[in-house]
Amino acid sequence: MQPTKTATLSFDGKSIDLPMYSPTAGPDVIDIRKLYSQADVFTYDPGFTSTAACESTITFIDGDEGVLLHRGYPIDQLASKSHFLEVCFLLLYGELPSSAALEDFETRVTRHTMVHEQMHNFFRGFRRDAHPMATMVGVVGAMSAFYHDSLDINDTWQREVAAIRLIAKVPTIAAMAYKYSIGQPFVYPRNELDYASNFLSMCFAVPAEPYYANPILARAMDRIFILHADHEQNASTSTVRLASSSGANPFACIAAGIACLWGPAHGGANQACLEMLKEIGSVDRIPEFIARAKDKNDPFRLMGFGHRVYKNFDPRATVMKQSADEVLDLLGVANNPLLQVAKELERVALQDEYFAEKKLFPNVDFYSGIILEAMGFPTSMFTPIFAVSRTVGWISQWKEQIADPNLKIGRPRQLYLGETTRDYTDIEKR
Ligand code: CMC
Numbered sequence: 001m002q003p004t005k006t007a008t009l010s011f012d013g014k015s016i017d018l019p020m021y022s023p024t025a026g027p028d029v030i031d032i033r034k035l036y037s038q039a040d041v042f043t044y045d046p047g048f049t050s051t052a053a054c055e056s057t058i059t060f061i062d063g064d065e066g067v068l069l070h071r072g073y074p075i076d077q078l079a080s081k082s083h084f085l086e087v088c089f090l091l092l093y094g095e096l097p098s099s100a101a102l103e104d105f106e107t108r109v110t111r112h113t114m115v116h117e118q119m120h121n122f123f124r125g126f127r128r129d130a131h132p133m134a135t136m137v138g139v140v141g142a143m144s145a146f147y148h149d150s151l152d153i154n155d156t157w158q159r160e161v162a163a164i165r166l167i168a169k170v171p172t173i174a175a176m177a178y179k180y181s182i183g184q185p186f187v188y189p190r191n192e193l194d195y196a197s198n199f200l201s202m203c204f205a206v207p208a209e210p211y212y213a214n215p216i217l218a219r220a221m222d223r224i225f226i227l228h229a230d231h232e233q234n235a236s237t238s239t240v241r242l243a244s245s246s247g248a249n250p251f252a253c254i255a256a257g258i259a260c261l262w263g264p265a266h267g268g269a270n271q272a273c274l275e276m277l278k279e280i281g282s283v284d285r286i287p288e289f290i291a292r293a294k295d296k297n298d299p300f301r302l303m304g305f306g307h308r309v310y311k312n313f314d315p316r317a318t319v320m321k322q323s324a325d326e327v328l329d330l331l332g333v334a335n336n337p338l339l340q341v342a343k344e345l346e347r348v349a350l351q352d353e354y355f356a357e358k359k360l361f362p363n364v365d366f367y368s369g370i371i372l373e374a375m376g377f378p379t380s381m382f383t384p385i386f387a388v389s390r391t392v393g394w395i396s397q398w399k400e401q402i403a404d405p406n407l408k409i410g411r412p413r414q415l416y417l418g419e420t421t422r423d424y425t426d427i428e429k430r
Pocket of ligand 1: 264
């Protein structure tokens, strides 16, 4: 990569030239890697609002225009024309597959859907009422104790096997976490089913009777997977990259990503959003909650609203809203009270000056919970489903980072505001 411009930074009578690079899309970047060695200063950017932490060719977001591209393809086209495993191939390898390449990829993924039988014992160590995300963090991390032949991050083949294993097994683990929490037997994967139908089967089938996934629900499930598949350098992806920068194994890195995703400001928002809609309960209580969201002295926020990057609309939310309508219509619950509350809340918030001024719009999680609940999932499964979808994004970004010859361990610095050196005082003198 060659610099395209130079930025000059002046302070304390010094002047430092910094190289700049121009991306294929998005803002130019100033390369500050040599700033500390040349000028003895750090930059300060908590929350990374102005920091590009890596080079990437996977996902592009234009937050002002509401654009989300995977390898150049717009998310709405992928959601309407593609399917999840094809999107996985695209994210992992950079191009849409030929029919033969897709068939080969699907075979490789489906051959890895079962987990080591001994992993079942891990689940039994958890309390039944454990949150499925707690179980997932533990069990996905424990994969490194079972799949020793795909831990060597310097071996290209092992990296590939680890990627396929994670895409194939994380849905199985998520479904097992659910089954365990409701006291039902684990349901083995069925490799004749597509990815989404298989996931529904592992969650909702019971050994006592046959299970057929409704194709429209399977399509909605698949779309939820696509819409959450990757999202540039978000908090959990950056967590995976940071964990991996030390050379940690892929299963440990993805477990770290799952832990980060769990928070309500990130993947936990879909659960928090549905719980909020239930708490609101009816459209006449909306003004009360809007007032609370605007009150600086109240920590309450409208869950499913706002985004660090999107400041116009979240293109995933548009597709999700359509899907919610389709699914509820199919299930004959189009007048679902939660959907009515969600639609009215969206309408009122979008007309409110506070939300307009702060550029707060519904995000992907605003409608996903309504669909998932209509499908029969409890709220505690919403974030695990997000983790199933995002696994391919995490692992694609992980693979990209490991292949980068410029990879260095991530090691941020700080603006230290603590005490300077002082002498230890003996306890009797304090
Ligand atoms: N309700 C009310 N006020 C809000 C909201 C909200 N949902 N989101 C942001 N604000 C206000 C915030 O109080 C602040 O006001 P002020 O400037 O007066 O202090 C201003 O808007 C900017 O907020 P911020 O927290 O500095 O913005 P951020 O970019 O750091 O946060 C966010 C982005 C997504 C964490 C935040 O909008 C939020 O907490 N939303 C609710 C949780 C949510 O839906 N998260 C899912 C994100 S999409 C899926 C994913 O990425 O996982």
